[in-house]
Amino acid sequence: TPEFDAYVRQLLTELTSKAGQKCTAIRRAIVPTGRVNEVVEALRGRIAERVVLGDPRAEGVTMGPLVSRAQREEVVRSVEELVAAGGEVLLGGVDQPDVVHADGSVAPAPDGAFLSPVVLGFADPQTPAVHDVEAFGPVVSVLGYDSLAQAADLVTRGGGSLVTSVATHDPATAVELLTRIGAYNGRVLFLSRDNARTSTGHGAPVPHLVHGGPGRAGGGEELGGIRAVLHHMQRTAVQGSPDVLTALTGRWHSGAATGDDGTHPFRKSLAELRLGDRIASAEREVTLDDIETFAHFTGDTFYAHMDEESAAANPFFPGRVAHGYLLVSWAAGLFVDPDPGPVLANYGLENLRFVTPVSPGDRIRVELTAKQITPRETDPYGEVRWDAVIRNGRDEVVATYDVLTLVAKTRDELRADRTPVPETAAVAP
Structure with missing residues (x-):
């Protein structure tokens, strides 16, 4: 479906953009249990087709290294911790990958901080580690759910998020999920065939939207526009005569x-x-003639203007108006x-x-x-x-x-x- 395609596109973007080193990157992909393999295979195909790991100066490279070798080591430790907790590596791995060098050659770069995109799977989606351990790099865990209630429960187990994206074309599903997960997120993005291609995307809040979230997301928010300024100002109630208020407010x-x-x-x-x-x-x-002329000229022949008896029966009108x-x-x-x-x-x-x-x-x-x-x-x-x-x-x-x-x-x-x-x-x- 268009929603499935939009979902996979978002996963790939957040997995590879800045090598997954974003506070809004998707760490947990929550999908219907029966479609876990389908999502993984779709990701496999897109990664093979679109992800070229290497020196950003080399032509055709689409994903660079992590910010440092120390960061790579930290991400590897997190992946190993997730695997030890029951995670299975479905795509990628933590070995040194072949990368495109600046001169166009392809070979490992052991002195670099490159890491292939890693996709993990968990037989038990409620495994505590998958909700507690954040591998701050190109790593995502795919978790299956059997009902919307379970999907919402998995979202909330994260303890608070900056953003959750929901791919659905069903308004009733959107209403139910927002009711269940809204309080645990700073932002919820609903993607469908109607807005997927024009949406700012999972990790790209627009300036006047709240950016922040509860719990592990920091408990605060970053703001754009005048709202950010107002948070640093004192709000004071002012009382006075209309003339004084006009002078004070410029209105x-x-x-x-x-x-x-x-x-x-x-x-x-x-x-x-x-x-x-x-x-x-x-x-x-x-005059009555004015009313009738306007009615016929505009086509607005609503009974309150044209029918005296019906208008008088209306509790809001004394007759034709x-x-x-x-x-x-x-x-x-x-x-x-x-x-x-x-x-x-x-x-x-x-x-x-x-x-x-x-x-x-x-x-x-x-x-x-x-x-x-x-x-x-x-x-x-x-x-x-x-x-x-x-x-x-x-x-x-x-x-x-x-x-x-x-x-x-x-x-x-x-x-x-x-x-x-x-x-x-x-x-x-």
Whole structure:
């Protein structure tokens, strides 16, 4: 199956990459008992086909030596300890292998630290040594299991791992195994035919994923991105009025002061715009004809908009109501300044919530407030997040959401020969 092939590829990669000298290298390959021999033979074929041991300077070499002869001796001692505990060498061995030298010749290198990939098998997969002894080199033990419960038990016997990879195309199997083994791993990678070729792989965590694990894996974690920085900072709760919180956080908070100096906020560049700058629109009445026109034009003929009796039977509606997206579209028309200016594009909205239904005859208006201003370091424009609130004629909140726009930093950036062009597609506001 594709999952079998992905499994074997991962085994080979982790067995030979850096000669198996990685903290994430696979030390225990846990496979269905009836497929142990199949996995071993597949590995045998791939090793014979793809692994060329030797001096990395020689053409065609795919696997180099261990870091030192002392390390080779340590790995050999670990392999001998595993064999003494009941392990059987199925592939490879600890004798000096033939290697490709820098001049292209092939012969043993007794003064080097070369070791062939070693695959061990255990008649009893619960043998303590196979879970306790780590041969930090190109060594893996293949263990058979007869049920998912036993497979999970074998994983947990390791006492904590950085990562476990599971090759399966069955979501139910993935759910069961994660439930059983998740607490014993810093990361669990599920491989299937859908993601095997694009996955970062067993031993390659991406920067923003947790890298670390419980127990023998160290009990800690390494982090990428801002999370790593935050772990070295003190988290402090701050209380205050909306105005104080706005000043402290650089983000406008509901209830803080707003400003309207007579200039539409869309006519202001980032240099001129201030948190709290607001436009309060005029009202617009919603008619039944508007609702029906929008329904037929868009194809959204959901009964709450078209069937008075059915809508009234719904516990959330008093009768036929306007489409939420009709109201959001109208709101854009109510707050927009249509002429060319500092606002270059509207690239989306977030956190949309419809709170109060709007019936035919209701009137709506919108308040748009500059909520967050984020200049881009390397671009002549920045991002502005606007707090949008739609209200009805009774001053009830109809909908809330954030509007996201790209705005020129200064008016100089609007000259024809310097008009910034966003990399992402956007719709004019």
